[in-house]
Amino acid sequence: xxxxxxxxxxxxxxxxxxxxxxxxxxxxxxxxxxxxxxxxxxxxxxxxxxxxxxxxxxxxxxxxxxxxxxxxxxxxxxxxxxxxxxxxxxxxxxxxxxxxxxxxxxxxxxxxxxxx
Amino acid sequence: xxxxxxxxxxxxxxxxxxxxxxxxxxxxxxxxxxxxxxxxxxxxxxxxxxxxxxxxxxxxxxxxxxxxxxxxxxxxxxxxxxxxxxxxxxxxxxxxxxxxxxxxxxxxxxxx
Numbered sequence: 001x002x003x004x005x006x007x008x009x010x011x012x013x014x015x016x017x018x019x020x021x022x023x024x025x026x027x028x029x030x031x032x033x034x035x036x037x038x039x040x041x042x043x044x045x046x047x048x049x050x051x052x053x054x055x056x057x058x059x060x061x062x063x064x065x066x067x068x069x070x071x072x073x074x075x076x077x078x079x080x081x082x083x084x085x086x087x088x089x090x091x092x093x094x095x096x097x098x099x100x101x102x103x104x105x106x107x108x109x110x111x112x113x114x115x116x
Numbered sequence: 117x118x119x120x121x122x123x124x125x126x127x128x129x130x131x132x133x134x135x136x137x138x139x140x141x142x143x144x145x146x147x148x149x150x151x152x153x154x155x156x157x158x159x160x161x162x163x164x165x166x167x168x169x170x171x172x173x174x175x176x177x178x179x180x181x182x183x184x185x186x187x188x189x190x191x192x193x194x195x196x197x198x199x200x201x202x203x204x205x206x207x208x209x210x211x212x213x214x215x216x217x218x219x220x221x222x223x224x225x226x227x228x
Contacts, residue, residue, distance in 0.1 A: 004158070031214060042206065043159075045216040088158055092213070102166065102213040103149055103174050106158030 002027050004091050006107035014115055016078055021110045023072040023089035031092035032065050032072045033104060036085045043088065046074075079114045086111045118142050120220035122207050128226045129197045137192040137223050139207030147210050148190040149217060150174075150182065152203040159206060165190055166213070197227045 003026040013019050025032070034046040047056045049065035049072060056063050060083065062075045072089055090104040123138045141148065146167045151159035151174075161174030165184040179201060181193040190209075194201060204224050208217040 033216060042221050043219040045218070048216050090158075093161070102147065102172075103161040103164045104159070104217065105175070106151075106160070108156070108158045 002029060002091055002093055002105045004089060004105050004107040006089055006110050008110060009108055010111045012113045012115065013076075013079055015080055018078065019076050021074040021076075021087055021089075021112075023074070023107055025070050025072075025091040025105075027070075029070075029091035029093075033090045033092070034063050034072070034074055035088045035090065037088065037109070038085050046087075076112075081114050081116060084112055084114045120207055120209055120218055122205075122220040122223050124223060125221065126224045128228060129194075131197060131199065131227060133197050134193070134195050135197070135225075137194070137205055137207075137225075139190045139192065139220060140188050141190075141207075141209040141218075141220075142188065143209065143211075143218070144187060145209035145211050145218075146187065147213055147217075148184065149208045150180070150190070150192045151206045151208065152176065152201075153206060153222075154203050162192065162205075194225075199227050201225065202227045 005024045007022050032049040035043040037043050047063040052067040054065045060077045065072045086109045088106050088109045090106040093103050120141045149164045150162040153159045160176045163182040165171045171182050204222045206222045207220040210217045
């Protein structure tokens with residue numbers, strides 16, 4: 001069964017600092033996704049990572065994927081207050097990870113607060 | 117393009133009542149999904165559909181039913197509501213199973 005674990009679950013940091021959120025998944029998955037959720041809102045897609053060594057960047061956020069280690073990271077560079085949100089990673093279910101052929105398995109999310 | 121729309125936005129149900137959560141997408145996506153999000157948790161897959169007439173169970177299907185008679189609509193039915201079904205329900209869609217999923221605004225359901 002596919003399981004996704006994120007850490008940390010809660011992170012408070014100051015503007016201008018760098019930090020990394022980690023996402024481990026338990027079995028083979030062919031896609032890794034990062035989403036952002038603001039309080040009381042829906043989920044916004046940030047990145048889709050397709051293959052080992054994939055790296056994607058958008059502004060101050062950079063995501064990477066190591067399929068051998070079953071690890072993805074979301075790196076925040078020079079954080080600003082607007083990046084305060086909850087960040088979720090999710091792995092795509094497949095018949096090879098058990099339990100069904102589609103849909104996403106989510107981590108619990110990392111609640112990020114960036115203080116001035 | 118309205119994207120993925122959900123109705124209602126909020127609903128309070130009494131234990132044992134039934135209701136249907138509506139989900140519509142106007143992007144002609146084949147794949148549609150229902151997730152629930154409990155407080156402080158990630159989303160869990162309830163049901164999904166890979167096309168009209170085809171549905172399958174996700175991680176937490178008990179107490180729910182779905183149907184997919186058209187490409188656009190994917191309603192979620194709750195029968196005999198229970199307090200454990202208090203949650204925020206999100207519908208999502210994508211053109212194929214591999215792409216990013218586009219999420220609706222959610223329905224906040226409370227069962228008392």
